[in-house]
Amino acid sequence: MRLFIAEKPSLGRAIADVLPRPHQKGEGFIRAANGDTVSWCIGHLLEQAEPDAYDPAYKQWRLEHLPILPQQWQLVPKPKTRKQLTVLRKLVREADQLVHAGDPDREGQLLVDEVIDYLGVKGAKRDAVQRCLISDLNPPAVRRALERLRPNREFVPLATSALARSRADWLYGINLTRAYTIQGRKVGYDGVLSVGRVQTPVLGLVVRRDRAIEDFVPKPFYEVLAHLLTEDGERFHAKWQPSEACRPFQDEDGRVLSRRLAENVVSRIDGQPATVLVVDRKRKRQAPPLPYNLSNLQIDAAKRYGLSAQATLDAAQSLYEKHKLITYPRSDSRHLPVEHHARAPRVLQAIGASTEAFVEALKVADPGRRSKAWNDSKVDAHHAIVPTEKKFDIARLSQSERQLYELIARQYLVQFMPDHEYYETRVEVEIAGGRFVARARQLIEPGWKALYGQKALKDDAEDAQQLLPALSVGQVLQCERGELVEKMTQPPKPFTDATLLAAMTGIARFVEDAEVRRILKDTDGLGTEATRAGIIELLFRRGFLERQGKSIRSSAAGRGLIDSLPQAATLPDMTATWESRLEAICQREAGYGDFMTQLLTALQALVEGARSSLPHSLAGVAAAPSSRRRRRRGSSAGKGAKRRPRRTSAAGADTQAG
Known part of the structure; x- marks a missing residue:
């Protein structure tokens, strides 16, 4: 008999669903028609023993006992799950082959390994334990995982x-x-x-x-803008770049703290000629962001929806276990295995069937496009969090579940959209011996950023909101006036x-x-x-x-x-x-x-x-x-x-x- 030991009941049921029927359901296990049996932990069945398990004197908190350093580490069954440990003990004895089906991360590896060790599995049976890595609870994905079992000994370093x-x-x-x-x-x-x-x-x-x-004390600092005019009457402004000689008047962030210095620069450049020294215009492409790992998902959910880290984790876990709409959520990877790319058309269809938010984007998405997200060398036990192939009416989800699904779906969908393209221009001019720089950015193709709304495109424009005229090196301009801009340093947020x-x-x-x-x-x-x-x-x-x-x-x-x-x-x-x-x-x-x-x-x-x-x-x-x-x-x-x-x-x- 082959025994699958899952980390939790939901994973155990997902494995059983792809095993031959009819099934015999027992207390704490499911047996398939071919004799294969699935059982599970309920999170950690074992925990580190308390200090007084090593010495009864440690029940009292005393300085003279410290540090407490166990010589032989002890694990004890958790009282609330002791019954399931008994079920596993019996099944492990009966089994000819054990399959470790803990979650695909360090904690999941140790959680099942420590149960196998605690139950005394040794010798050839211990050496023959196999590892099943499941990151998607839908039947097709589980079947694929069962076809790709690996020796559990490969994961000794993880545990x-x-x-x-x-x-x-x-x-x-x-x-x-x-x-x-x-x-x-x-x-x-x-x-x-x-x-x-x-x-x-x-x-x-x-x-x-x-x-x-x-403790923050605000301080004024000063910038100088040169308002420039071309021969054709076109106007733009450039910002003063303090020289090394100005360093004694700057803070650690390079901000000028001396008003007198800034006023002197303004007076020197008023009405003076300006010579163009550098014109650097480049066409740039920005690839889409990688799919989410858990931390990036939590950060974006907090920024966009005000969700706490724990609320995001809870909603993601529900999307994974209850609804089977996303892959394993506790992942630290932002990449996908290359073989996963073949599933892209089905995943994109599922996104389109599940939510109306991306109807227009799906029309321009190219399932054949392969972004840098697909990289086998950066994927081991688990991969990035992405939608599954399951179609579902997300109106049936809770608000936080729906918000997270749309975030995850969007981050996956942009992998199949064109790059964001723009021209970036940097112009450097000299006025009265001082150096001034103007920057501008001109949109060519919104690409994947269109899926993030106008705010994402506007954020780009904040780097360079002005339009620059056509300029050439050596061209002489006129500085109509200098402008002193006073700002205040801001405390950390x-x-x-x-x-x-x-x-x-x-x-x-x-x-x-x-x-x-x-x-x-x-x-x-x-x-x-x-x-x-x-x-x-x-x-x-x-x-x-x-x-x-x-x-x-x-x-x-x-x-x-x-x-x-x-x-x-x-x-x-x-x-x-x-x-x-x-x-x-x-x-x-x-x-x-x-x-x-x-x-x-x-x-x-x-x-x-x-x-x-x-x-x-x-x-x-x-x-x-x-x-x-x-x-x-x-x-x-x-x-x-x-x-x-x-x-x-x-x-x-x-x-x-x-």
């Missing part, structure tokens, strides 16, 4: 990376949360001070942004759902160390596609973040926590570097042992730092009600685990994870 992440989060969270909560009580803070490897640097981003806003997600995915921009920025060039990011929304929501639940309209701001407790921690724990540098190393494990470029050794060294130093100081910044700060309630229950970090756990060896993780 090992997820295992390292899971254990790192446990070690970091358990030890530092206990350390700072204990110290917080000494200054009167009545709540759990939750510290996390990812959540705390995210909180640090918001706290630092809020303080930059509060508060984070929103969209900008905070963008900061988490492009964290290298917030890293100060140049070497770390270099390392993170290709693998930057705080958290994963699947966890970023949950991290943001967790900070809200724990009272460290607050919403003010669309803005995300830090609370007094959030600021107090950041002020209490060593800077290394609040900056993205350390954990972003760890994310890079976890990705290196996936790519077989690094090992579990090295990663954990580096983590433990850093953890020891952080615990010692917590011992040696008190979080005085939290004195007098009220804890969020949810945080106080959690502490009085003992906190999940301090609850006892009364079940007998199975032990797994950290030293053997590289071989046991996959």
